[in-house]
Amino acid sequence: QSVLTQPPSVSGAPGQRVTISCTGGSSNIGAGYDVHWYQQLPGTAPKVLNQGNTNRPSGVPDRFSGSKSGTSASLAISGLQAEDEADYYCQSFDISLSGYVFGTGTKVTVL
Amino acid sequence: QITLKGSGPTLVKPTQTLTLTCTFSGFSLSTSGVGVGWIRQPPGKALQWLALIYWDDDKRYSPSLKSRLTITKDTSKNQVVLTMTNMDPVDTATYYCAHRNYRGSFDSWGQGTLVTVSS
Numbered sequence: 001q002s003v004l005t006q007p008p009s010v011s012g013a014p015g016q017r018v019t020i021s022c023t024g025g026s027s028n029i030g031a032g033y034d035v036h037w038y039q040q041l042p043g044t045a046p047k048v049l050n051q052g053n054t055n056r057p058s059g060v061p062d063r064f065s066g067s068k069s070g071t072s073a074s075l076a077i078s079g080l081q082a083e084d085e086a087d088y089y090c091q092s093f094d095i096s097l098s099g100y101v102f103g104t105g106t107k108v109t110v111l
Numbered sequence: 112q113i114t115l116k117g118s119g120p121t122l123v124k125p126t127q128t129l130t131l132t133c134t135f136s137g138f139s140l141s142t143s144g145v146g147v148g149w150i151r152q153p154p155g156k157a158l159q160w161l162a163l164i165y166w167d168d169d170k171r172y173s174p175s176l177k178s179r180l181t182i183t184k185d186t187s188k189n190q191v192v193l194t195m196t197n198m199d200p201v202d203t204a205t206y207y208c209a210h211r212n213y214r215g216s217f218d219s220w221g222q223g224t225l226v227t228v229s230s
Binding site: 002033034036038040045046047048051052055057089091092093097098099100101102103104105 | 148150157158159160163171172173174207212214215216217218220221222223
């Protein structure tokens with residue numbers, strides 16, 4: 001089972017703001033390791049949305065913003081659009097496992 | 112532009128060994144901070160990190176699968192190979208290779224290879 005926990009689903013109307021949480025522990029997020037976020041559209045490979053907690057790769061809309069505090073991190077999507085309907089995953093490094101970890105995944109539904 | 116392409120069998124029998132090859136371009140696996148990892152995703156389930164090899168040949172494995180995995184690189188061919196022994200139907204998944212950057216994120220992914228384990 002994953003050491004990073006996300007809510008199974010979140011939903012919102014077009015234009016609204018939604019937030020996805022990623023809860024870890026003292027051996028990963030709490031140990032200071034960066035959190036990265038990925039968007040996975042149906043039938044496609046994941047795409048990095050946010051890396052190093054708050055950094056957006058070029059081409060990613062500024063509607064997507066990441067934050068981190070303590071043993072948790074969050075991805076906020078503002079101005080929700082139909083094209084944002086996808087699965088989202090957080091990812092970090094875990095010193096106890098000496099390896100990388102992904103979150104449990106969150107399905108975002110645009111109502 | 113970084114590209115990665117995974118290749119390998121789409122069907123393996125239980126107990127067989129799976130060998131997947133990731134062929135990449137647009138970066139060198141000799142560059143400090145760079146790595147290539149393998150991640151899998153069973154149908155309808157979450158991503159699971161499997162293994163990663165760094166530019167300096169350091170290797171990391173998922174603890175739950177470590178005994179079954181081997182990752183190697185051929186820098187001259189721009190390839191990374193993952194082998195997984197004793198395949199089981201629960202290993203049925205799409206297997207992705209991905210470029211790990213200096214920030215520790217996987218910023219470029221291959222297209223994925225669906226591997227089905229069935230007799």
